[in-house]
Amino acid sequence: MKFILEFMEKKVKPLYGPGGRLSRLFPLYEAGDTFLFTPAETTSGPPHVRDALDMKRYMIVVIAALMPCLLFGIYNAGRQYDVVNQTGLSAFGHNLYEGALLVLPIVIVSYVVGGLWEVLFAVVRKHEINEGFLVTGLLFPLTLPPTTPLWQVALGITFGVVVGKEIFGGTGFNVLNPALTGRAFLFFAYPAQITGDGVWTKVADASHVVEGFTGATPLAIAGQVGAGEGLVPALERAGFTLKSMALGLEGGSIGETSLIPILLGAAVLLLTGVGAWRIMAGGVLGVSALAVLIDLVSGPDAKPFAHLPFYYHFAMGSFAFGIVFMATDPVSAAATRAGKWIYGFLIGALTVLIRVVNPAYPEGVMLSILFMNIMAPLIDHYVVQVHIRRRAAYLRSFRHA
């Protein structure tokens, strides 16, 4: 590898270094250079030795945790395509192939367009390119339906990176989760391409779809069930059991349909300590607590979601994906330990509340997380105030009489 290092040092670095022709693009060189080789920088003062962990490694773990979701999403998108359009090609390989044709362009557009903005801001602001973008660039496509037009992908990631992050000062300073900001933008700007029954599965020829196909997701079905009707039987009539929804071979946003890859990702995040377990636990608790509570206090003719067993909420919609990958973004989440519990709990509770109160609303978890992103500094503020009071009391306890 030495020749690469020498090539970079001798041929490439002078171009980007001070006085070089491309010196304005130095952040780009820094990114490429440190992508290839870890930096040569040594410690300038105490501590003189450092942990091997850096931001690159940290973010790469999130990417690795997302890989099962991406792969499953590709397979599922392709499988839905093959089944619904009755292509007659049901082989695993063909499912993957069709899925890749649908999903990979979305991921590539997200990375390329988002990456351009990231580099532009790094160059203008003269700071390093932050690796956090690698996560945003993959999270965003996983929240989209596989039929999203590519120009909308480009627009969405642009909004997410620029408005969701860079105008606040870049990574570390943003209030909102950039990937979700981008999705929320598309959701409100182009609802026809991101909601409804027609967007989750690509239909090649509407006259040749499999019998009984509506494209409706479990959440959409729940929205159509009348008050007083049982939601579970309605779901079952449409072919959705708890097991099938957990398995997730159904229409939905690319990364969120199946619990299995999400739980795999969660395991990676929790084992490495990269994902905040308090947020995830708080979210699960929030969903369970509010769902059980609403079930207890609602009458027999309450809205359909009211009497849904609480564990159905984890299998339906994108709550699991949201709480594992979106809510745990360390920049936009609450930073204090107690704050993380509260933040996670409220995301879970809000998600259930939106589902119950307004079942016509296609998915509440995105807005729950964005809302709690905004609330996170407030939660932290009160946690810190309590901490300060407790600290003062602790110090007083040492006062000599």
Next chain:
Amino acid sequence: MVSSIIRIKRGFDVRLAGPPAAAVADVPPSATVAVCPGEFAGLRPRLKVKEGDAVRRGTPLLEDKAVAGFQLCAPAAGTVAAIEYGERRAIRRIVIRRGASDEAEALPRLGAGGTAGLAREAILENLKATGYLSLIRQRPLSRMADPAVTPKSIFVNGMNTAPFAPDLHVVVRGQEDAFQAGLDILGRLTAGRVYLCLGPEAEGDGPAVNGARNVEIRRFSGPHPSGNTSVHIHLVDAISPGDRVWAVKGVDVVRIGRLFLDGAPPATRIVSLAGPGVRDGARRHYRVGEGTDLASLLADRLAGASLRVVAGDALGGERVAADGSLPFLAGGLTVLREDPERRFLGWMAPGFGQYSASALFPSRWLSTRKAWDLGTNLNGGHRAMVATGLYDRVLPMNILVDQLVRAVLAHDVEEAVQLGLLEVDPEDFALCSFVCPSKTDLVGIIRKGLDEAAAEGL
């Protein structure tokens, strides 16, 4: 004499290779010794000698214009060979060439009556006049003890959880009288208690330490920084606004005791020499002259070409020049390998050769006993601070590190104080900085914060 053990869970032991052995070896006196005023923060020196003057051990070389009566003294007898100046005519070094004999000034000494016959003022005067007062640090703000203050308690730190510091039991061996005398002296300086903070009892402990008189022994167990003075104070006698606490390293108590027993600053003391940059078999404790040339201590004892000599431990110490002299305030030296090596695709490689406190590298999951030859590589680039929650895992105090650091960065001294700024020392944040994936200089940030708090008169 109450002995209780306080168990600390949060923290992390950096398993750096090359701890110092318990053996003590003598280093012959070097031809020259030196005093570096720059080592003493806030000192405004006025010279009392000139080149060519003959001095005895303990003869004042300069006095402080800031703290009346505070002086720095010659660590050995001889002639002033050179007074070196640095930038803006700041005195960088006063070099003394040793004479044939090691005559010492006659300073106050403990009589048969022990410390009882010594007034508190006389003790403080002697500590100031010899510069030994600088061995006593004052909290909050981690400055030299203010002689006008009567601290509510004094903490003696007898632990060495940081990689690496001298072993108090090794240093006290043969100096039991000086250690006890030093503790007695400290007892005269406070109206409250003297706490002697030790690790768990172990084989080979000296009776003079474990059986120290006129102090309260507190024992702490757990990973670093369980041996940091801030942690001890926080758990035993926390600092409220307005409180003043003094802190002394255990090994320095021996020096203070020696000063009063002999009636002159001690000619030698015991320091540790350790770390991966020290040759096998040379990592141990050494009896060296005060202010000795480091070259005489380091010659033939180092391994490797590109090395960094750190006064103190690898986490909280300060870099010193290998051709300089032994810093007055450091208890030992840690030598590290300079490591600018670049690893190919390091972010993706499994990293079996990499050491980390996190679970993102195999080092956490594999061998837990292996010692690591860590170099000085930053292991990454500087990035924006992200609240990962890693800091709080390594500071066992009731402090929200992320919030405190952010308050300091925002120059919000009031909030920083509420969040615990007055309880901490920059060294407490060395481990936070060690684990930081953004490679943030938390030690420097907190040091600036303390300076700002001091400027506001807190």
